[in-house]
Amino acid sequence: MKVMMVVEGGDCALRIEPTDEEGLALLAAFGVSGAYQAKLGDAAGSTMLATEWICSSYEGAPAELD
Structure with missing residues (x-):
């Protein structure tokens, strides 16, 4: 499978091309x-x-390490 995200100007598209059966x-x-x-x-x-x-969504939350 070939999976590509194409961005041109202000548009964005997803293209998936099968490469085999x-x-x-x-x-x-x-x-x-x-x-x-x-x-x-x-x-x-x-x-x-x-x-x-x-990272900004976790800002202010204490970090815990095990």
């Missing part, structure tokens, strides 16, 4: 014949990195 069968199980592509939405959302977002 197993990939074709897997997509067929979900009712997809050939490649699958879907628009995910605007890419012009938050400029905050995912790690910054996750």
Whole structure:
């Protein structure tokens, strides 16, 4: 399987391309014949990195180590 996230301008899309019979069968199980592509939405959302977002959600919480 070849899985790609395509970002162009302000648009973002997901594309999945099967590269063998197993990939074709897997997509067929979900009712997809050939490649699958879907628009995910605007890419012009938050400029905050995912790690910054996750860390900020835990800000102020005490860290516990085992």
